Amino acid sequence: MNTLAIVGILLMLPFAYGALFQSRPKNWVPEHASIAMLEIAGLVIGLILFLIGVFA
Known part of the structure; x- marks a missing residue:
């Protein structure tokens, strides 16, 4: 695994939590x-x- 894959994982972690698991208000x-x-x-x-980091 190279540096680009590690950067992708580190970037993905906080955004994945916010996008997938955070509850949203009903009145957006x-x-x-x-x-x-x-x-x-x-x-x-x-x-x-x-x-890209894994397969390139």
């Missing part, structure tokens, strides 16, 4: 949606970096 406002989109984007970027 646009600010909540933008935070959720940032968490999902961080999760996807971390996953891409991890996969």
Whole structure:
């Protein structure tokens, strides 16, 4: 496993928790949606970096 895969894992961990396991309020406002989109984007970027690091 190289450095890029490790960086991907470290980036993925906090965003994965926020995107997958954090409870969301029922009365969402646009600010909540933008935070959720940032968490999902961080999760996807971390996953891409991890996969590039493992398979490249």
